[in-house]
Amino acid sequence: MSPEELRDLYQSVILDHSRKPRNHGEIPPPCLHAHGDNPSCGDEIDVWVKLDDQNHIADIKFTGQGCAISQASASMMTVKVKGQSTAAAAAMREDFRRVVMGDGKPQDEDALGELTLLEGVQKFPQRVKCAMLGWRALEQALEAPAR
Amino acid sequence: MDWQRIRDDFPILQQEVNGHPLIYLDSAASSQKPRSVIQALTHYYERDNANVHRALHALSMRATDGFEAARRTVARFLSAASENEIIFTRGTTEGVNLIANAWGSANLKPGDVILSTGMEHHSDLVPWQLAAQRTGATLKHIPVLDDGTLDMEAFEKLLTPEVKLLALVHISNSLGTINPVREMCAKAKALGATTFVDAAQSAGHIPLSVEDIGCDFLAFSGHKICAPTGIGVLYGRMAVLENMPPWHGGGEMILTVTLDSCTYKAPPARFEAGTPDIAGAIGLAAAIDYLEAIGLSNIEQHGLQLASHALEKLGSIEGLRILGPKTGPRGSLVSFHCDFAHPHDIVEWANTYGIAMRGGHHCTQPLMKRFKVPGTTRASFYLYNTTHEIDRLAEVLESARKFFS
Numbered sequence: 120m121s122p123e124e125l126r127d128l129y130q131s132v133i134l135d136h137s138r139k140p141r142n143h144g145e146i147p148p149p150c151l152h153a154h155g156d157n158p159s160c161g162d163e164i165d166v167w168v169k170l171d172d173q174n175h176i177a178d179i180k181f182t183g184q185g186c187a188i189s190q191a192s193a194s195m196m197t198v199k200v201k202g203q204s205t206a207a208a209a210a211m212r213e214d215f216r217r218v219v220m221g222d223g224k225p226q227d228e229d230a231l232g233e234l235t236l237l238e239g240v241q242k243f244p245q246r247v248k249c250a251m252l253g254w255r256a257l258e259q260a261l262e263a264p265a266r
Numbered sequence: 267m268d269w270q271r272i273r274d275d276f277p278i279l280q281q282e283v284n285g286h287p288l289i290y291l292d293s294a295a296s297s298q299k300p301r302s303v304i305q306a307l308t309h310y311y312e313r314d315n316a317n318v319h320r321a322l323h324a325l326s327m328r329a330t331d332g333f334e335a336a337r338r339t340v341a342r343f344l345s346a347a348s349e350n351e352i353i354f355t356r357g358t359t360e361g362v363n364l365i366a367n368a369w370g371s372a373n374l375k376p377g378d379v380i381l382s383t384g385m386e387h388h389s390d391l392v393p394w395q396l397a398a399q400r401t402g403a404t405l406k407h408i409p410v411l412d413d414g415t416l417d418m419e420a421f422e423k424l425l426t427p428e429v430k431l432l433a434l435v436h437i438s439n440s441l442g443t444i445n446p447v448r449e450m451c452a453k454a455k456a457l458g459a460t461t462f463v464d465a466a467q468s469a470g471h472i473p474l475s476v477e478d479i480g481c482d483f484l485a486f487s488g489h490k491i492c493a494p495t496g497i498g499v500l501y502g503r504m505a506v507l508e509n510m511p512p513w514h515g516g517g518e519m520i521l522t523v524t525l526d527s528c529t530y531k532a533p534p535a536r537f538e539a540g541t542p543d544i545a546g547a548i549g550l551a552a553a554i555d556y557l558e559a560i561g562l563s564n565i566e567q568h569g570l571q572l573a574s575h576a577l578e579k580l581g582s583i584e585g586l587r588i589l590g591p592k593t594g595p596r597g598s599l600v601s602f603h604c605d606f607a608h609p610h611d612i613v614e615w616a617n618t619y620g621i622a623m624r625g626g627h628h629c630t631q632p633l634m635k636r637f638k639v640p641g642t643t644r645a646s647f648y649l650y651n652t653t654h655e656i657d658r659l660a661e662v663l664e665s666a667r668k669f670f671s
Contacts, residue, residue: 121618125615129611129670161631185610185640186611187607
């Protein structure tokens with residue numbers, strides 16, 4: 120790791136999201152909810168989702184604790200998927216996974232927008248699970264029974 | 267003491283990581299190995315390797331001699347009354363599980379209390395949770411005060427005649443607190459309780475004597491005291507060991523076997539089923555010889571000096587809060603919380619500058635909850651570390667503070 124690679128990992132946009140997370144908080148029921156954690160490091164993210172009758176994400180909020188990468192990635196995710204269909208969010212999740220794992224080209228790079236700033240994670244394989252934590256929680260929330 | 271020369275005994279430290287000289291500050295997780303230990307392993311595998319206690323050929327006898335000599339070295343190291351009180355294990359975790367299963371199943375029943383503390387490593391917590399589930403005994407914990415020491419008033423109240431076992435960490439791996447194990451074991455014994463001391467962080471760091479502590483059991487891991495991974499020690503007072511049933515069954519631990527039953531050997535063999543880690547035991551003896559040649563009191567002093575230096579240097583960084591005792595004796599580690607960044611971000615940052623630290627809950631989740639932190643960053647020291655390395659750590663932490671704030 121060089122200091123340059125480290126600064127790629129912690130770009131100013133990412134640090135901004137970790138300091139001032141967007142869509143932070145809970146959505147009162149009825150909504151979908153899931154809790155995600157990385158037991159090895161103790162990072163936690165809770166995601167709350169409200170779908171409209173067209174299966175679009177009408178609202179999404181998250182809370183959590185953990186490293187700058189996990190919290191910023193979750194914050195950036197909520198901004199991106201809000202208003203999207205659940206299918207589009209799932210596609211975005213797969214594209215995002217490719218970016219952070221360096222696993223081929225994303226199908227729709229434009230849709231990812233500033234999420235591609237997290238591609239610095241590629242150089243830090245042990246941090247992939249941090250970047251994916253919010254997305255994993257979102258996936259679980261969308262499969263969870265409404266409450 | 268020429269600590270720089272001691273540093274040269276550790277080949278692994280002579281390398282760069284990410285373009286910087288390696289600064290290894292993670293010895294509480296696992297220590298590095300001096301050349302003499304590595305050579306002992308090589309010598310064993312190149313000349314003496316065979317199974318122990320079963321063949322009459324020359325190699326088996328040499329392997330057996332080396333293995334049993336290692337047991338005597340450990341007995342001397344701990345001031346045990348006899349080498350037969352030394353059981354070789356895989357590490358501290360296996361030692362605790364052995365007691366929890368073998369001693370626990372024979373001695374615990376509903377209504378009994380296992381008394382432990384709120385600062386135990388998961389390895390001295392989960393085995394007791396399992397033992398409590400199996401036997402119906404209750405597990406209680408002595409609370410931890412804000413300064414990182416145990417609540418001794420609460421201890422006195424919790425210490426009732428129902429307490430059958432006191433299980434207690436000597437030096438906290440997360441706080442650096444040194445618990446008054448001698449005083450606490452004496453009080454527990456006065457009430458007839460059996461006592462266990464987790465010495466994973468104290469063995470090899472400070473002079474250790476089971477005679478002085480007065481405990482019935484004590485466990486430590488070889489890999490934290492310059493020995494290889496995979497070898498550890500459980501000390502048990504013979505009067506207690508003699509009355510314990512075996513835990514693992516297999517070869518080496520039996521006298522006679524029929525298809526329906528068997529009789530067991532006396533301790534320690536009763537608790538060492540199967541082929542042991544022979545090379546590991548020989549490596550452990552080499553590590554103990556190495557540490558004793560330097561002197562445990564010298565190592566203790568050096569460790570305290572490093573910890574004090576770290577308290578002063580790191581303590582002056584804005585937004586950095588050190589957990590555990592701020593004055594007096596403490597283990598050779600400093601665990602801290604930074605309000606400007608999460609432990610994993612700090613550890614990643616430091617790694618870029620060649621500094622190895624651990625960030626997270628350190629296998630003490632209840633303690634992290636107690637201090638309301640998601641985790642801490644821990645810099646832990648050993649005989650090969652220098653105050654200069656701590657100065658460098660302080661600089662790198664200061665740069666992290668500027669970057670993340």
